[in-house]
Amino acid sequence: xxxxxxxxxxxxxxxxxxxxxxxxxxxxxxxxxxxxxxxxxxxxxxxxxxxxxxxxxxxxxxxxxxxxxxxxxxxxxxxxxxxxxxxxxxxxxxxxxxxxxxxxxxxxxxxxxxxxxxxxxxxxxxxxxxxxxxxxxxxxxxxxxxxxxxxxxxxxxxxxxxxxxxxxxxxxxxxxxxxxxxxxxxxxxxxxxxxxxxxxxxxxxxxxxxxxxxxxxxxxxxxxxxxxxxxxxxxxxxxxxxxxxxxxxxxxxxxxxxxxxxxxxxxxxxxxxxxxxxxxxxxxxxxxxxxxxxxxxxxxxxxxxxxxxxxxxxxxxxxxxxxxxxxxxxxxxxxxxxxxxxxxxxxxxxxxxxxxxxxxxxxxxxxxxxxxxxxxxxxxxxxxxxxxxxxxxxxx
Numbered sequence: 001x002x003x004x005x006x007x008x009x010x011x012x013x014x015x016x017x018x019x020x021x022x023x024x025x026x027x028x029x030x031x032x033x034x035x036x037x038x039x040x041x042x043x044x045x046x047x048x049x050x051x052x053x054x055x056x057x058x059x060x061x062x063x064x065x066x067x068x069x070x071x072x073x074x075x076x077x078x079x080x081x082x083x084x085x086x087x088x089x090x091x092x093x094x095x096x097x098x099x100x101x102x103x104x105x106x107x108x109x110x111x112x113x114x115x116x117x118x119x120x121x122x123x124x125x126x127x128x129x130x131x132x133x134x135x136x137x138x139x140x141x142x143x144x145x146x147x148x149x150x151x152x153x154x155x156x157x158x159x160x161x162x163x164x165x166x167x168x169x170x171x172x173x174x175x176x177x178x179x180x181x182x183x184x185x186x187x188x189x190x191x192x193x194x195x196x197x198x199x200x201x202x203x204x205x206x207x208x209x210x211x212x213x214x215x216x217x218x219x220x221x222x223x224x225x226x227x228x229x230x231x232x233x234x235x236x237x238x239x240x241x242x243x244x245x246x247x248x249x250x251x252x253x254x255x256x257x258x259x260x261x262x263x264x265x266x267x268x269x270x271x272x273x274x275x276x277x278x279x280x281x282x283x284x285x286x287x288x289x290x291x292x293x294x295x296x297x298x299x300x301x302x303x304x305x306x307x308x309x310x311x312x313x314x315x316x317x318x319x320x321x322x323x324x325x326x327x328x329x330x331x332x333x334x335x336x337x338x339x340x341x342x343x344x345x346x347x348x349x350x351x352x353x354x355x356x357x358x359x360x361x362x363x364x365x366x367x368x369x370x371x372x373x374x375x376x377x378x379x380x381x382x383x384x385x386x387x388x389x390x391x392x393x394x395x396x
Contacts (some may be wrong), residue, residue: 002344006128010137011144013121016081017114018148019172019179020088021248024048024107026153026234026252027160032100033238042235044361046353048107051115053350069187074126075214076120077183084113085176090171097317099102122345123338126329132271138265138325142318146259151175154252158245202339211393218389219347221382222283222324228315229290231359231377236368240301250306258311262318269319270326276390278323283383285316291376297369324348385393 062076091106129137156168163171206212237247270278289312296305316344332340363371 007137007140007185009182010125010126010141012179013077013124014144014147016084016176017121019136019152020084020110020148021114021166022149022151022252022256023154023156023172024110024152025079025148025243025374026149027157027248028103028341029231029234030157030238030244030247031214033235034244035085035100039235039360040288041360043231043363045104045229045359046356048104048358049111049349049353051108051112051344052118053353054344055115055119056203056339056343058116059339061117062116062123062342063336063338064267065200066359068146069125072122073120073235074183074186077117077124077179080120081119081176082184083220084117085173085180087113088169088176089173091172092166095165095196107318118260118340118345119342121340125333126184126341131327131330134326135270135322136267138182138270138329140323141325142259142263142266142322143246144320146263146314147266149197150253150256150260152252153350154248154254154256157248157252160244160248169308177300185189202336203343206340206343207332209333214389216344216347216394218352218386219324219328221320221385221389222279223348223383224351224355225379226286226290226313228355228359228362228378230313231356232368233293235360235363236297237306240304242306244304250303250310252291255310255314262315263319264324265315265324266319266322269334270323274325275330276394279320279327279389279390280383282316282323283291286320287376287379287383289313289316290372291380293372294369294376295366297367297372306316316327372373 032042032045033039065075087106091103094102094106125137125141134291147247152172154165158170207216219254234247234251237250242250266278266282269282273281289309292305292309292312296309328341328344331344359371361371366374
């Protein structure tokens with residue numbers, strides 16, 4: 001497969017993950033806040049993404065059961081993507097005002113399906129990307145995910161009142177089916193022989209490697225405090241009088257486009273800068289962007305301020321995420337890509353999910369100004385810890 005073919009394949013798969021997740025992360029909190037739901041409850045709704053945090057529990061099954069005519073990874077990817085599309089289409093008949101519980105249950109089911117599919121998708125990415133292409137490949141990965149979020153969390157939110165709930169979900173389901181075409185056309189290479197089938201002991205073995213616990217702490221520190229800030233941006237905009245169309249334009253479109261461009265910029269920058277330098281440099285830029293949320297929290301509520309803050313956060317966050325994902329691929333052992341990458345991803349998700357869950361409590365107790373000032377300070381302290389840990393790992 002050519003380099004463009006590999007990148008195109010990954011683009012379709014990660015777009016499929018960003019599409020529904022964008023709506024649930026960016027659109028649903030707006031709808032909940034408009035219905036008068038508390039900040040604490042909106043923050044707690046982040047727990048619906050818990051399958052992403054515990055998917056390491058069934059990652060060995062994805063590495064072990066790789067038979068079938070579709071191929072090792074497509075055996076999992078294709079059916080799960082088709083089922084996700086059907087669930088989205090089914091949610092079209094549930095209205096948010098009367099069936100919020102059903103919608104939240106649907107969000108959980110789609111997260112469970114997408115998290116399982118992501119295990120196989122990440123393993124496929126590690127399989128097909130040579131080390132020299134991993135920076136750009138992760139840039140495309142994060143960029144495609146952001147593109148899905150642009151449509152799911154931006155365009156659909158902006159046009160929700162025009163399209164209606166039902167057509168919006170039909171459209172998401174149809175786009176998910178369309179995005180399945182590249183993986184259907186892909187022909188996988190036969191799986192490489194392994195001396196022993198994957199099992200749950202592989203998770204333990206991963207952490208027995210030299211430097212594994214130090215790297216896990218890097219993952220904890222690098223993205224968790226940014227996750228503490230993000231969930232409260234949209235409720236703050238609702239409280240400041242912004243409607244769905246304005247929030248969709250700023251967060252869903254401008255922010256996601258900036259995130260897409262940032263991911264591509266990060267992918268291009270990782271190789272010439274070097275892994276560690278990119279990780280730390282992009283992290284500094286992300287902290288500065290998170291700090292700009294203090295400006296609207298001080299009372300400057302002009303839309304231009306939100307456009308700048310949201311776009312900067314998304315752009316530099318995309319760069320930082322690309323650098324982190326590239327280093328995560330480098331940590332994977334041969335023949336255990338699904339287990340190793342998923343284990344690392346779950347460390348990230350567990351910490352960011354915990355931070356997102358606490359975000360509503362922090363904002364309710366401290367106010368928006370205190371909340372965003374605290375997250376900026378904690379992010380800076382976290383990055384200092386990352387710098388020290390990575391220096392120690394390189395020296396050992």
